[in-house]
Every structure is written in structure tokens, then in C-alpha cells.
Amino acid sequence: SQQGEEDPQALSIQEGENATMNCSYKTSINNLQWYRQNSGRGLVHLILIRSNEREKHSGRLRVTLDTSKKSSSLLITASRAADTASYFCATRFGTSGSRLTFGEGTQLTVNP
């Protein structure tokens, strides 16, 4: 089964609102990453948070990580119509950290 699972599966908001997506995982991780995918395109890396970090920012993105709950959240502030995409969390685990497992994604729609 998937290591990472996103919640909600779909989210629809108005432009200017904040969007929050959650990710839960099952085993201990080396790091957790968030990716974005526009319809029919390849994934683009957004942000990475290591297992010893609790919060990280990048522009309008804020990621938190709670290793005790095995969960992470991605917050997009002041959303724009161009943020409409699918968002995936991916966890890297294993002794060499070479395996990267993706969740099923959250489809975000930002209405103008």
C-alpha cells in the first residue's frame, strides 16, 4: 500500500484563500517532499523537509512535519488560479534513502 496518503482528495477554493493539504505516512522517513503536477504534465518539486525539521517555508508555501503523528501539511497562502494542480507528498525511507514513495495526491482547484 502507499506509504503516503494525502487528504483531502480534492479541494476547491476561491482565489486569495489559503489551501491546506495533509499527508500521512506509515514508516519512519528520512525526509518528506511535496510535488506539484499540472494536468498531464510531469511533477515539479516544491519543497523538502527533513525528519529532524518541524517547519519550512518557501515563498507562499509552508510545510510542517510531525513525526510523532507521521503526518505533514502543505499550506499555500493567498492562492492564485495558477495554483490549480495536483499536489503529492513523497516520502523517502530505507537505509540508503533511495526509495521515494508517493501518495495519491490532492487535486486543488482555485477559482478566479
Place this chain on the structure above:
Amino acid sequence: EAQVTQNPRYLITVTGKKLTVTCSQNMNHEYMSWYRQDPGLGLRQIYYSMNVEVTDKGDVPEGYKVSRKEKRNFPLILESPSPNQTSLYFCASSPPQSYNEQFFGPGTRLTVL
């Protein structure tokens, strides 16, 4: 321009007809990987390669083969495609310093009739 390229982008084929999807990166990345994306199942790793001549199975390797004879290329081979391999395939690569951020190709949409 730094990029990961895949060919073909779209392919319709028939059951049992061998095919190869090529993947090439121009960033001198050591790590390369293949994923398939299916509705409701997210991305699942098929095979990955830590370096030339080093490959390993991911979560769903059955029915696929890979090779890594050169650092820049990582072809995905379907010896005898079946309809359940109809999917959207992505190749990705990572920088040599750490196996963290992955750069993805544009995807190959494969239909097996």
C-alpha cells in the same frame, strides 16, 4: 536547458509487441527512476538506478525491464506488453549530491490494446 526527456510521448500498441520507452537526462544525475501513474493509485515506482550498471526493483517491477549502460540514459522495456500496463509513465532523475529532489520528464502515455 537542463531537462529529462522521454520518447515517445504517446504510444498505442497491441498486446505482446515489445516496446521501449527512452529516457535521457543532461544533468549528469546518478539516480534515475521510472514511475507509472494510474487513477486512484498515485505514482508507483517501477525500477530505479543508483548509477551505471546498478538497477533495482521498485514497487511494481513485474512485466518491465530496465538497463543503465550510460549515465544519461535509462530505457524502460516492455518485453510483452499487456492491457494492464496501459498507464502514464514518468522518468525522473536526481542530482549526485543527494537523492532528494527529483526532476521529472514530461511523461509517456501508453495504451496497450
